[in-house]
Amino acid sequence: MTEQRMPTSLELVRWIGWAQRKAGEDWIREREISHEQAFVLGYLVQNPGTIQRDIAAVSRTSAASVTSLLKGLEQRGLVERRAAPDNARVKRVHATPAGAELVAGFPDAMAALDDTILAPLDTAERATLQQLLTKIVAELPQPTRD
Amino acid sequence: MTEQRMPTSLELVRWIGWAQRKAGEDWIREREISHEQAFVLGYLVQNPGTIQRDIAAVSRTSAASVTSLLKGLEQRGLVERRAAPDNARVKRVHATPAGAELVAGFPDAMAALDDTILAPLDTAERATLQQLLTKIVAELPQPTRD
DNA sequence: CTCTAACCATTAGAGATCTAACTGTCAACG
DNA sequence: CGTTGACAGTTAGATCTCTAATGGTTAGAG
Known part of the structure; x- marks a missing residue:
């Protein structure tokens, strides 16, 4: 009802992650995994x-x-x-x-999911998003050891 | 070791969400919440x-x-x-x-966290990212009822 | 060689979240 | 009215994940 402040980018990321999990539930449940x-x-x-x-x-x-x-x-x-x-x-x-x-269809299902969620963006925008996200992830503290 | 395929945007989102949670752990734990x-x-x-x-x-x-x-x-x-x-x-x-x-300091802590994670991006890139993410979130199925 | 520290995996126990079923409340309709 | 269906919140039970502690294994220093 009241005017909210603008969500931060990380909040948006959080919401998208949630939507991703939600959207993948059917595929997951069918396989009881x-x-x-x-x-x-x-x-x-x-x-x-x-x-x-x-x-x-x-x-x-x-x-x-x-x-x-x-x-x-x-x-x-x-x-x-x-x-x-x-x-x-x-x-x-x-x-x-x-x-x-x-899980043979898992990568395809994920790609399709990706496509659905990114539907509001055109090809150029998706490429930009991918690039920006990659840039961020590259600097994250990595849990791997090599 | 072997060459991996490029992560999808949603995977990148997932990683960033993970890093966000991880980075906020100290603030959370101090307050036992x-x-x-x-x-x-x-x-x-x-x-x-x-x-x-x-x-x-x-x-x-x-x-x-x-x-x-x-x-x-x-x-x-x-x-x-x-x-x-x-x-x-x-x-x-x-x-x-x-x-x-x-939780008085919570919004500031989140903003600081946002700043840390988005550090690899300059101002213009952050604005672009924000815009793209907003566009995606706007089309997500909303759990709210109004 | 022996001792120590680091490492990989497992276990136990606690905490968080989900689904499904349940209680109590409200609104709509005949 | 009274019935029916939707809604808000709670509870029970199951699953998942984490931390901390444990056992077994390896590598390195003296």
């Missing part, structure tokens, strides 16, 4: 043998979360965790064929 | 007497979450929930002076 699990599984298809520590870094979550997240995926036969021959501390995680099949 | 609680409390200072349903819409969360979130704030004496005289269904929520004082 959590959003993070789908993300991780998709990442593993592209990067087989990633160790859990790095999965945590990529998905911006904690090592504890990765443990329980993979536990669910492993029980459903969607991933395998194999001991590394050269380093007994780590476990290398691979997506199984069933896992790969489950 | 959760991120969402701080957001809601700050909103209530600006919009006294908001009903819970609208708080849920603004903060993009569920009514159930608002209930438990406000429960914590009320027990600490940071908000008051008053019955509305004209409508027994709703409860109008107000920040107490203690609540207002606790």
Whole structure:
């Protein structure tokens, strides 16, 4: 009812992130998989043998979360965790064929989602946005270690 | 190690949102308050007497979450929930002076955070980003009802 | 070699959020 | 009126994520 101040860019980012999660819910629910699990599984298809520590870094979550997240995926036969021959501390995680099949459409679904949410922008504007966001992300403190 | 595909804009948004949350953790933890609680409390200072349903819409969360979130704030004496005289269904929520004082610096802290994260961009670029994001948000499905 | 510190993964426990079901209230319509 | 349907808020139960502590492993210094 009253006039509000202009939202900051970070608030806008927050809202868009929320909308993204909301819009992806159907795809996620159909496969009885959590959003993070789908993300991780998709990442593993592209990067087989990633160790859990790095999965945590990529998905911006904690090592504890990765443990329980993979536990669910492993029980459903969607991933395998194999001991590394050269380093007994780590476990290398691979997506199984069933896992790969489950998330086969994930990148496309994400791209379509991207397209839907960015619909108000034309091609040039999208390119600009991409460029600006990339510039910001490049300077963010990175959770990865190399 | 291997060459990755370019992240989509929505992935970049996701990362920025994560960084935002991470960067705000110190401010939050000092006051022993959760991120969402701080957001809601700050909103209530600006919009006294908001009903819970609208708080849920603004903060993009569920009514159930608002209930438990406000429960914590009320027990600490940071908000008051008053019955509305004209409508027994709703409860109008107000920040107490203690609540207002606790989050007095919140908008400034958010603005400073915004400034830090957007540091890689110059003034013109920030304006462009703001404009593009606003354009996207304007077309998002709105959880509010008016 | 041994000791120490760093590292990876797991577990337990706490906290937050969601969905679904429930209670109480209001409004509309016959 | 009285019934019906929508609405605000709460509760219960489940899921997810985090922090802190633990166990096992590796690398480096003396």
